[in-house]
Amino acid sequence: MRLTRAGEYGIRCILHLARHGKGALVSRKEIAVRTDVPPHFLAKIAQQLSRAGIIEILQGANGGYRLLADPAEISLLAVIEAIIGEISLNDCVGQPESCRNSAVCTVHRVWNKGNQQLRKTLQEANFATLADEDVCCLTPFPKTGGHNPLKGQK
Amino acid sequence: MRLTRAGEYGIRCILHLARHGKGALVSRKEIAVRTDVPPHFLAKIAQQLSRAGIIEILQGANGGYRLLADPAEISLLAVIEAIIGEISLNDCVGQPESCRNSAVCTVHRVWNKGNQQLRKTLQEANFATLADEDVCCLTPFPKTGGHNPLKGQK
């Protein structure tokens, strides 16, 4: 009952892109190195993010990925669900028809509540806020002052 | 990001026991049949529930399981976590030290919030309430009137 690595990697990828802002092109290689994600694995994740309309992928020389929306418009939930599908903490939440009587089932009701709360909490978090502050999964990227590790390096 | 079958089976097991009330001895076989759980798998799950102090296991002829506490005192959370361990929706929630900077990480904070909400919701659900009404994972067990499928059958 835990986020997969692919999901975690997807978050890192968008975090990194968010710091460059909407529309900025960043190579897969750079993202992979900065976020510590295997390049080929990142490619797969990027395809899912692309299909979900969160990023655009540019092929060819000097290709890479870029955000299609402003970081403030992208929720944590959207990124996660682009990769792992809609969150459902129990089978009966995602497929109520799989149960005999989920409409009146007390257990089902509890799972539904927990699921909704979780999705709401993840929905309320956007990448403008997330990327603005320090996060533990990326190379430090101070907003003002200090050394910017991404500058002067291709 | 979904409850395991073992967890689901554990809930069913306690639901069934809750309907018999605290201290009532019910054979593993009966529980397995009623809740549609493989008997040997149920044995494993019962051991975890026993270690967690939720049920007592009686060996020997006419053995079985029984609740150690009143159903109202047993939360959904307790049963689930007895089986799958403490819920942590992301690695950094359960092991903050695994991240470089989880103390100030914004992403970490969101996961923490979601995790706490979920655990609280599951904690607030107790088996007196859960078992009292109809649930979709058990053979119907009408509280008053009608046929009781558990009577007259060993």
Next chain:
DNA sequence: CTATATAAGACTAAATATATCTTATATATC
């Protein structure tokens, strides 16, 4: 002592997650 029931752990099978490899395709530059 015998029949019955669970304990406990080994073992197997299946599903999923994680990662990599290969061939194809797209683009910039010469």
Next chain:
DNA sequence: GATATATAAGATATATTTAGTCTTATATAG
């Protein structure tokens, strides 16, 4: 157009987790 570079897409491989079964041991009632 040719070449170098970068990603696409799917096949493949590996590892981990989940799910389930089997075997031997132990406990209890009668």
